[in-house]
Amino acid sequence: MWQLLQFPLCPFSRKVRVLLAEKGVGYEPVREHPWERRDEFLDMNPTGQVPVMVDTARKIVLLDSMAICEYLEETVDKAAMLNGTAADRAEIRRLVTWFDVHFYRDITALLLHERMEKRIVHRAAPDAKLLREAMKAAVAHLDYIDYLLDHRTWLAGSTMSLADLAAASQISIADYLGGIDWKSHEQAKRWYVGMKSRPSFRPLLAERMPGINPPTDYETLDI
Amino acid sequence: MWQLLQFPLCPFSRKVRVLLAEKGVGYEPVREHPWERRDEFLDMNPTGQVPVMVDTARKIVLLDSMAICEYLEETVDKAAMLNGTAADRAEIRRLVTWFDVHFYRDITALLLHERMEKRIVHRAAPDAKLLREAMKAAVAHLDYIDYLLDHRTWLAGSTMSLADLAAASQISIADYLGGIDWKSHEQAKRWYVGMKSRPSFRPLLAERMPGINPPTDYETLDI
Secondary structure (H helix, E strand, O other): OEEEEEOOOOHHHHHHHHHHHHHHHOEEEEOOOOOEEEEEEEHHHHOOOOOOEEOOOOEEEEEOHHHHHHOOOOOOOOOOOOOOOHHHHHHHHHHHHHHHHHHHHHHHHHHHHHHHHHHHHHHOOOOHHHHHHHHHHHHHHHHHHHHHHHOEOOOOOOOOOHHHHHHHHHHHHHHHHHOOOOOOOOHHHHHHHHHOOOOOOHHHHOOOOOEEEOOOOOOOOOO | EEEEEEOOOOOOHHHHHHHHHHHHOOOOEEEHHHHHOOOHHHHHHOOOOEEEEEEOOOEEEOOHHHHHHHHHHHHOOOOOOOOOHHHHHHHHHHHHHHHHHHHHHHHHHHHHHHHHHHHHHHOOOOOOHHHHHHHHHHHHHHHHHHHHHHHOOOOOEOOOOOHHHHHHHHHHHHHHHOOOOOOOOHHHHHHHHHHHHOOOOHHHOOOOOEEEOOOOOOOOOOO
């Protein structure tokens, strides 16, 4: 049985958890707060990041969310999320990196620091200027999603892929932290409501980080 | 024929170029300076980053260095660099991310900004404090490489892999910019000299960025 070290507002853990659910792979979620920098955890993963996926019986430790997703793609046939030609797969991987690196850096990381870590670790108020910057960056990213959906049914092409899972994971955490305004983004909104309604995604939207509440429409499907 | 948009001190382009050479895939290198932010280039790649690999005749545009490497692994059998079981491959991919993200952020990106961009774009002197920080981080990363080589012949296991290519690419750019001190890192040094001596690597070490000269032992094999 896999154990997945994670915490509810980690967008990378969320991506892996949605993929595990789509593929029907069972796992035990184990809470790990990377900001506590536990020695045993750092020994396991020198980056100090979650998710980490462990199978104690088989002595397998998987680090890095993309390496974990590639592992699941290679070992579980069900619900393949890297479909198509080699060029199609390159486009999916390029978009996963776009959301994991650029969306995360410009939006999710800022919001997590200002609205979660500052509250939990530093007991300080968020910086309003940085919050505005994150929200402004989110508008640009939603514009890009609208642009992709002008030409495609799903973000990377004609079928749902890991790109959709990565994007929806980042967006849902940003949304939890009040960083998303759907105004003038009808296409992106319709796509995201589709993602939210999936049985793989809904249980994650029901989880809460103690002391931090999402907006009222975070879970609903009629945003 | 592939075209590869790149510049000589881009560590991610270097990784792709070493892989292309190992696999015996021909390509035309095309100089692109991301800091000039050409409109046509940004239209092609919204991240504004090199490398970008293009086949005009087949209308294929590949973005993101890891997506390009995975594409080459999937389409060219020769010199496979993601070998072994699914867990072995996860370990390779995890280490590629370690060097592409963490080594780059802590060392290469700092050195490129202080020693290249400041000279070319801003005509300013480097910040000595940041250079010291990068060199200190490099010592920690070389320690980690020594630790990996205590247990393994190559960084990810018993065969050369994309992890070695990614690591050597980052290190060689940091070395060009004066950020690497091999003292007390015998194992890492021996491994790196092995990488430097490969026919896939040597031509890249002969390239120069105008106005920026590497240390005298940058190209030699008896460091």
